[in-house]
Amino acid sequence: MTAYMAIFFTHSGAIKFDRNAKRKNISCELMPVPRKLSSNCGIGAKFFYDGNFEDLIDEEIEKIFKINEQEHILVYEED
Known part of the structure; x- marks a missing residue:
């Protein structure tokens, strides 16, 4: 399984x-969320997924x- 960290607004x-x-x-x-990744909301989700993370x-x-x-x-960033 691949590990990801999602950061939220x-x-x-x-x-x-x-x-x-x-x-x-x-x-x-x-x-x-580690401060080096984001200073926005401060909470993130670590998740494990082998599918296409873009579906989430x-x-x-x-x-x-x-x-x-x-x-x-970094594999995704909102425009």
């Missing part, structure tokens, strides 16, 4: 994402990072 967006992920049986955990994107997501060992690689 609002806390409610993070909670909504967590609920939707769990409904789809996607392992997801809400956690504080909604208007609440600011960025998605792929977690590669201890490195975060």
